[in-house]
Amino acid sequence: MTERQQDSRALAHPDADGIRLEGVLHALSDPVRLNIVRTLAADGAEMACSAFALPVSKSTTTHHFRVLRESGVIRQVYRGTAKLNLVRRTELDALFPGLLDAVLAAAEAEAGRRP
Amino acid sequence: MTERQQDSRALAHPDADGIRLEGVLHALSDPVRLNIVRTLAADGAEMACSAFALPVSKSTTTHHFRVLRESGVIRQVYRGTAKLNLVRRTELDALFPGLLDAVLAAAEAEAGRRP
Helix, strand or coil: CECCCCCCCCCCCECHHHCCHHHHHHHHCCHHHHHHHHHHHHHCCCEEHHHCCCCCCHHHHHHHHHHHHHHCCEEEEEECCEEEEEECHHHHHHHCCCHHHHHHHHHHHHHHHCC | CECCCCCCCCCCCECHHHCCHHHHHHHHCCHHHHHHHHHHHHHCCCEEHHHCCCCCCHHHHHHHHHHHHHCCCEEEEEECCEEEEEECHHHHHHHCCCHHHHHHHHHHHHHHHCC
């Protein structure tokens, strides 16, 4: 169940009804992906993939962003040559109230435990 | 980092410091495991593995309980021939305040969405 693609470069996203809790939890269960989401949520604005300095290869980075997009955690749009990313906070908060904030707080707590 | 085993039948559990957010989210990202945790949390008491009628084989059931135990989500103890299970709520709530409740509420919301 994906939204109608508007042009050949539009990326497939689940609509809100297609976002599954298990998929969201799986997407957030990887440290690199969780780190991406923390950064995006803290920033609150669209960020290009290239803005992330991740300790993994470019293709692995692309994979992680795709998992986040396909699970419904982030929205990705092309702007020129850049792929911009944004957390789907409004939709996630509507579907699963408090979940994203609890995960982000837990990630913060864990980062504090393991500096 | 596991607690000292008290006898040959004691099962290995991470101590609180060994519980990782990623491991907890991964453990909860499977529908069967999430269902087990919902049932245990709703009951609030120890439940035997055999009390769960799961749509998977016995060996898969054992695997799911092991993932939950090794990630720190549940505690498993032998009592006679039964293996009893309990959510490690106090420790999880101390480590990641609100997380378990948010996941359980989200699971409830999702079950309501897909009856």
